[in-house]
Amino acid sequence: MEHLFTPYKIKGLELKNRVVMPPMCQYSVEAKDGIANDWHFVHYVSRAVGGTGFIIIEMTDVEPDGRITDFDLGLWSDGQIPALKRIIDAVHQHGAKVAIQIAHAGRKAEDAEQPVAPSAIAFDEKSKTPRALSTEEVKEMVEKFRSAVRRAVEAGVDAIELHGAHGYLIHQFQSPLTNKRTDEYGQELTKFGKEVIAAAKSEMPEDMPLIMRISAREYVEGGYGIEESIAFSKEYKAAGVDMFHISAGGEGPIAAAGRPGTHAAYQVPLARAIKEAVDVPVIAVGRLDEPVLANAVIGNEEADLVAVGRGMLRNPNWTLEAGVQLGKEAGIPKQYQMGFPRK
Numbered sequence: 001m002e003h004l005f006t007p008y009k010i011k012g013l014e015l016k017n018r019v020v021m022p023p024m025c026q027y028s029v030e031a032k033d034g035i036a037n038d039w040h041f042v043h044y045v046s047r048a049v050g051g052t053g054f055i056i057i058e059m060t061d062v063e064p065d066g067r068i069t070d071f072d073l074g075l076w077s078d079g080q081i082p083a084l085k086r087i088i089d090a091v092h093q094h095g096a097k098v099a100i101q102i103a104h105a106g107r108k109a110e111d112a113e114q115p116v117a118p119s120a121i122a123f124d125e126k127s128k129t130p131r132a133l134s135t136e137e138v139k140e141m142v143e144k145f146r147s148a149v150r151r152a153v154e155a156g157v158d159a160i161e162l163h164g165a166h167g168y169l170i171h172q173f174q175s176p177l178t179n180k181r182t183d184e185y186g187q188e189l190t191k192f193g194k195e196v197i198a199a200a201k202s203e204m205p206e207d208m209p210l211i212m213r214i215s216a217r218e219y220v221e222g223g224y225g226i227e228e229s230i231a232f233s234k235e236y237k238a239a240g241v242d243m244f245h246i247s248a249g250g251e252g253p254i255a256a257a258g259r260p261g262t263h264a265a266y267q268v269p270l271a272r273a274i275k276e277a278v279d280v281p282v283i284a285v286g287r288l289d290e291p292v293l294a295n296a297v298i299g300n301e302e303a304d305l306v307a308v309g310r311g312m313l314r315n316p317n318w319t320l321e322a323g324v325q326l327g328k329e330a331g332i333p334k335q336y337q338m339g340f341p342r343k
């Protein structure tokens with residue numbers, strides 16, 4: 001019977017347990033140069049010491065105007081590689097594996113003078129109206145994703161996650177609400193995503209898994225639902241995605257059409273639906289910070305991995321405590337053993 005501390009392998013990625021730290025923007029690049037600093041080092045390495053099997057570094061953007069804010073991480077230049085490499089090497093020393101979330105905020109780039117997007121439609125009345133990318137610029141954007149993935153691989157990651165969720169650029173292309181283009185990237189809503197997937201794969205070693213985070217349903221009026229997301233996930237899988245990370249929403253202001261649930265495990269039904277219908281491994285996320293519940297998601301085969309976000313902001317040693325609670329060996333560092341008496 002599998003549980004939260006059963007090791008997991010997908011292609012060349014071998015994890016000691018099923019606990020994932022999901023990407024969480026820190027908005028902490030005070031120098032505004034996209035380069036990771038000591039905050040990021042401590043933040044990620046402490047979760048590795050805390051027993052997390054798999055750490056996905058926050059949204060890291062492929063160009064300066066792809067950042068939500070100027071305080072976000074970037075991988076648009078080779079000069080951004082060494083600081084990430086230092087973090088990744090240290091995380092490895094503590095037994096965790098690392099991915100990085102490669103992204104572009106599109107119309108949700110708040111500090112860009114004029115954000116870019118598939119179509120010139122603002123996120124809400126308070127945000128800037130983006131400029132629609134030309135067909136040529138869309139092709140250049142694919143190349144920016146390619147270069148960022150190349151740099152991430154150079155920095156030593158074990159996997160890549162593409163950010164196709166939460167209303168950022170890939171999601172903007174995929175949603176009929178934000179993509180009103182008449183060119184090839186509008187006629188086929190998944191074309192941009194598929195080209196980014198192919199570009200990413202071309203820079204990744206054969207046995208390195210490609211993860212894609214998606215919003216499996218939208219929460220705005222007329223937004224897509226699980227049937228549509230099953231259909232586009234099948235296309236993305238055929239294009240090369242090895243695993244999906246199942247989130248939801250983010251494409252517009254939360255309004256009458258429904259709020260995301262805020263109860264425990266609110267996105268697990270979506271993860272399970274994608275896993276079953278697409279026949280693909282998935283990461284479940286969203287209020288899974290009760291160890292018994294996270295363990296059940298694995299045991300009941302609803303997902304292959306479980307991500308704990310806010311729970312890990314509260315407690316970097318979430319995984320070690322979960323091990324104690326579940327009576328499983330979580331690899332408590334010898335320096336910390338007196339803090340975790342056996343029950």
Ligand SMILES: Cc1cc2nc3c(=O)[nH]c(=O)nc-3n(C[C@H](O)[C@H](O)[C@H](O)COP(=O)(O)O)c2cc1C
Nearest residue numbers: 022023024025058059285286287288307308309310
């Ligand atoms: C501070 C913060 C920053 C976040 N940044 C990102 C991000 O960079 N990329 C992303 O896909 N999701 C981001 N998220 C969403 C989380 O990855 C996660 O899906 C969400 O918090 C739900 O999981 P939880 O209930 O375990 O926190 C962020 C969440 C928080 C709290």
